[in-house]
Amino acid sequence: MAESAVSAVLGSAGNLAVQETIFLCGVTLQVGLLKDELMRIQAYLKDADNKWRLGNARVAILVTQIRAAAYEAQNVIEEADYMEKRNRIKKGFIGAISRYARLPTDLITLHKIGADIQRVRRKLSEIFVSAENLKIDLDNTGVVDYEFPQDNGLMNQNSEDDVVMVGFEDEHKEIVDKLVSGDNMLTAVSIVAMGGAGKTTLARKVYTSSTVRKHFEAIAWVTVSQKFKGIDLLNNIMKQIIGTTDESSDIDVTQEYEVGKKIHDFLLHKRYFVVLDDVWETDTWEQISRMVNVFPDATTGSRILLTTRKKDVANHIQMQTHVHVLKHLDDEKSWELFSSRALPSYKRSSICDVKEVEELGRKLAKKCNGLPLALAVLGAYLSKNLNSEAWSDMLLDWSSTKNGQMMRAIIARSYKDLPSHYFRSCFLYFAAFCEDSEIDVSDLIEIWIAESLIPHMLKHTPEQTARKYVTELAQRSLVQVVSRSRAHGWIETIRIHDILRDWCVEEARQDGFLNAIDNTTRVGASSSDTMISYRYSFQNITGQILQATPNAQTLVGFRLSSVSLPKLRFLRVIHIENSDLKDFCAIDGFIHLRYLRLRACRHVALPTSIGKLLNLENLDLRNTYLKEAVPMSLWHISTLRHVYLSNVFPPPSNVQQKELMTLWLDLGSIGTKYFGNGMVNFVGQMTQLTTLFLCMSLVPAEMINIFVNMPRLVDIYLTRFSVLGKLPESHHFPQSLRRLHLSADVINQDPMPILEKLPSLVVLILRGYEGRTMSCSAQGFPRLQELKLRSFSMEEWRMELGTMPKLSHLELWWCQKISELPEGLLHLSSLSVLKLYDASLISEDDNTLKELRRKACEVGRC
Template sequence: MAETIVEIVLNKIADILSAEADFLGKVGDKVDLVNRELGFIQRFLRHAESKRSQNKLAKHWINEVRDVAYKIEDALDEYFVEMKYIRPSRVPFLFLMKYFNPDPLHSLGTKIDKIQVILREISERKDRYEVSLDQDKEWQPKQLLRRRYMLEDIDETEVIGLQSDKNIILNRLHDANLSRCTVISIVGPGGIGKTTLTQMIYKSAKAAFNSHVWLTISQNFNLSDILRKMIDLSSSEPNVQDEGHLIEPMEEDECHLIANLKRLLSGKRYLIILDDVWNKDLWVQLKAALPDENNGSRVLMTSRSINVAKSADHSMTPYLLNFLNEKESLDLLLKKALPFQNPDEICSSVLGEVVKPLSKKCKGLPLALIVVGGILSTKDPSYHAWKKVLETMDWHSDDGKDCMDVLAMSYEDMPPHLKTCFMYFSSFPEDYEISAKHLIRLWTAEGFLPPRTRSRTMEQTAEDCLDELVQRCMVQVSSRCTNDSIKNLRVHDLLRDLAVHEAEDDNFITVFSKGDVHQPNRETRRVSLQFCSSQLIKDINPNTRSFLLFGEPLPKFAAFRLLKVLQIEGIMQGIELTGLNVLINLKHLGIRNCKNVHIDSRSFGYLLNLEILDVRGTSIKPHTTSMEPHTTPMEMHNFLWKIDTLRHVELSEPLSGPASSEELEHLQTLRWILVSETWRNELPRLTNLRRFGIKNTFREWDIVTKVLTTLPSLVSLGIKGDKIPLEIVNMSCHSLQSLYLEGKWSVNLADNASLFPPHLIKLTLVGSMLQSDPLPELAKLKYLKKLRLLKHSYLGKKLTCPAREFVNLKKLEVSQLIQLDVWEIREESMVRLNYLKICGCRKLRVLPEVHHLIALRELKLESMPHIQG
């Protein structure tokens, strides 16, 4: 994590030196010296980070580097806040300010002098720490590897929940239609049972192969050693799997080893197990040694990374191992705790009141269930003894350390920026469903991401990071958008616990949950308050950069003037949001799902570095004490559109749009705004806008048409208004993928489906008042994946899905069509539909025939009084 903090600080220094060198004067030279010294130290951080878990001295040195980076960041941010720093283009006389108020510049110079002394001391200590990097180890890799085999010795008759998985993989191994050498991959997070499942398969399948080898791959594998092991095992034809011990080195180079192994395996139908593969380079290097003679040879690979699995064999879909369900979890836990007793009888006894919440604590992770079961097996099988385990269970104690070490291997394998992104999950409450879009915006505001290239935005770089965390099985995707990007995600409780532990260990985030009474670490720069006492706020570091508040009373933000991120969620009582005017550095302001939030609109005039404003689900009201009579919430736009750093604006209530003279070239999201009368003469500059939501109260649609023609990057559009002319959408937005239309149309849909953008994949209609059945025309949208027909979008009595249409549709929602009486879905229609929701269609008495919807996985019926069951 220190490496990421140093990278953030170096980027900040580089920006300052390029923009403010003349203004800083001699202090600029001092800042440059600090920049070079810190850059030198950064070169050694990656090596030290790799030793952090093994070496206390390395960890101490890393903490020193992190703390001095924080000091530099504090000094620079405090200076610019003192100067009320805004861009020179805004204040032409900025360069004169140093003559009238030199104290902030002098204070910065003094702080930099002290920091230089600390940096020199850190550099001098580096050599001493480097000498000791291999000493004082807390644990060895081989010890950790042995912990991974906790599941391996379980008798197959005791295994819970893996029998169906075993049969599926065995069918793939023995598939007679696959004669080529095929790589079959099993993927899942640490502790989910990949090795156990593979052992079951290996025992059942190896007799069908002439040669079989089991190899456990280390994170830092050596190809020559792997080849030597395979040669040795293939020559001796062992009857048991190899436990990962290396044979003595042979005096042969890799080319000779590859040739020898290929010769040994030639003419044989072989089965090779590669257990726990971390790096896709392994298969790239190893496949040259494995002959493919179309005899049904197989390679069975386990990995924590989907990308590693895919890279080995692009034609075979990796097999994702799922967490155990509630019953399987209970059975496994009780088999370990009380192996000779009936699980059903235990659950129906008083012990069931304790064992069920203990099982839920493990969230279906087999390794965790085995650990907890092992703890219970050492206790008296009584309610009070097991209740004590439930109340005191700590995954980072001696009892749970083995489990957390296995999970931590995945964390330690990640590059620094991914570790930082992962630790950030600790800032969300347990079992919280996280919006991917929201998370990505928080990451970008925090500055966690690697430098972006010209061809990719910060958001796209963040999406790559999130995808990689998914591929590494560190987070779970709970839903996807119609374009298959991640919509919502969750983090397994144990992985979240790992994130909390690592974040607090690194002073990265302090997390307070309900019932916590411990005092916050004064050095931390980020705080997450999750439904806990507001009394803790008074002890929080005034240099805090991020506040994430869930259902909490608000602190006085004027005390945290270096704040960059402020996220508030779920406060139901009316609140006065004060002190925003001092938050010069604020980049992200999120106020989600709160009631009656009072803000002085003039505060936005000070937030000149704001990039993200998200107030969805929140009603913004005038400040009740300081609002002047002529200032109303609708006039917030007078201040908001002067912030030229804005990139994403999400509003609950429509606000007047930016004036034509405003330059908002960074703006990518703007929802919802009112059509501005000033756009008749000159249009706003929104060339990078990708998501746009607009409400037209004039009914003069020529203005909207003019605006849409200037948005070449638009992919998502929402329009609210009356008598919407459908032509404006197709005429202006050929690249549009998502369209939301709320309001009555000026034309009927019949024979007008061609007016929609041709590549539309998501369509929502509300209040369209259509008289004719829209489905026959909408079926012509060949790329449509999601369709929502909502309240009063159709006033007719019958819907008909034509045969062999909607071939790509995956999600369909029909809601509050109050006249709908008959609905027919003809055969071979909607063959990919997996989600169907019908809500509030109160006259609909018979469901459409859905038996031929072969892909349907979820059917939801809500407020349907005439539908039984």
């Protein structure tokens, strides 16, 4: 991982302000020489990395020295850059002196920076000598941009659901039948199998089954894992079935009782279905129900579905239980799954020796012992190497048929086959996240970019490159796709299998890439004998000061309670979620900080000096309610690109934030009396926005007119207007707009004649139209796939032939004046889902409704 460290330094050093000035005495030249030497040393790293992995202790020391020197070089270069940025924003007489001369304090700083650069260069010279003595070969290939393959065939197969259902169709049907039939007593079904056998995915396929969804009135899914808190599970269940959660900062047993009681009372007269996924211990049931019987047995035919690796856990549940032991796939089903990943039909024609490859493939599939995860990962790996020689080598190198060693060998091969150290670093980063967590891809991409793990590629933005990384990891079955964005088509949320994550945790610690620490790990434990970690992930830690090495660059935390964060001056990334922070540290001295995420945290106050963080690009405080207002100095940081805030106070005036790409503001009950036109002016000058999310009690009416100068906007979410008159003409909206959510108490005029002309619109959510008719013309909404109408009071919906040719998902909420569905819906050949919420005037005898059902459109009522 030393290669990724050097590449990160070189990548981030390419656009520094220090290069644009001639007033840094000899420092500018020194920085240039330092960069040249880093580029030279980068050439040694591939050979050094290989020798280190073979156990060469002397090379291991060298790799450690290279990485330490690279990070030290990055720190000193950025100190010079920070000084230059700081001087540029100074005003008045002092500012003029700072820009065109040097203050004594600057000269002292420059002297120190120059001395530090000389020290780092001496270290690099010693490293070159050591590399030559160790006979490490010079690799002159340099860094080559990886061209992503257009593997669209695999993209349609990369969900874990598709993988596990090969060979498990009968078991899926059997489990669904047991859930929806039988007596009315509360009963459980337990799926038991070893890791990688497909328990969770089979359970999820059952959970999302239309038969199950229609049968039960309330459903919930919670992942238990090895380390869980009862109150967290209960809050999760309550949020899913009731829609609320206890956000109290100090959860005690009394509140746990209250949450459990709320769940019990809500479920008492309902037929409910709850999935407890990945249960490890026999006392889990007692821990969940220790204060109150959470899951009542009211003879309503309710069911519990449990997945576990241990049969004694399945038998321990105190109710009638059917234990379903998941069988391994037989040889034929194993080959079917393996070949679907390794030899998709669209690739077979390009293989010269396809029969020989198939014969080898059957032998390799058999080696996987019927485990779906092993078959999927191995098949995806071999799909990148479609020749008999590679497959034969794989068969000859097979080290063991024991399941644990087998999976590790397959994962290690897939990891090494990733096309660059950037890719490998991004994959290892999953070690930072909690077991069984669903990961938002947009969040993941932002942190990858902040960590300099995404290379600069021609014709691609960093975000585009990162999304291609996610796609490639999914194609290789190294991550599992949970959901896709209908508006954008890209992967939206992912998860990583426990076995793959455990491998990442161990490999990341051994490489010194990242140290994952939880309440079972000795805090402060080193990554290895020689490799010092520069990244730390803390999970489920309570009541202490978190320990990390002084040069740490990344601090990630989940579910921390009453902890104090260390003051680490070289931090570039702080990412903490669902935590109670004690004495949140002053961060104004963290001049390297690029990424600050404190999501759903308590006891947080930003220092007034936050404006000194001149490198800050990403600030995310979603669901974190600050003890004090957001300092005005925040908006003077010119590097800001993504800002997510909850519960903020009035926006500043006379602030230019023209480079901001994402603005996400959830202001809750705060209304226009605090903002008025100030908010309109503030947002209106952000011409580079791609995403605007604004939620407040009353959005200023003028906000609807600001989009004419925002050509890059693709997502707009505005709620809630009081009254919306006529919308702006369609050409005043961004033509790149893909998702639009507008909510108002009253929309006076039919919005469809304007919005249907937006050429890129894919998702449309509207609330509040009160006209008598609504009209959608032919050729309107050419790309619309999802339409949700809420609180519409029109009596007639006119749809011309040819409108909405791609609409697949339609929802009508509280549209109480619509007495019949428009016949035009029958001409929408792509319509597959229709959901009606409180649409009581539309009877089951409605002709359009009956015809849609006959055409196999899924119709649901709530």
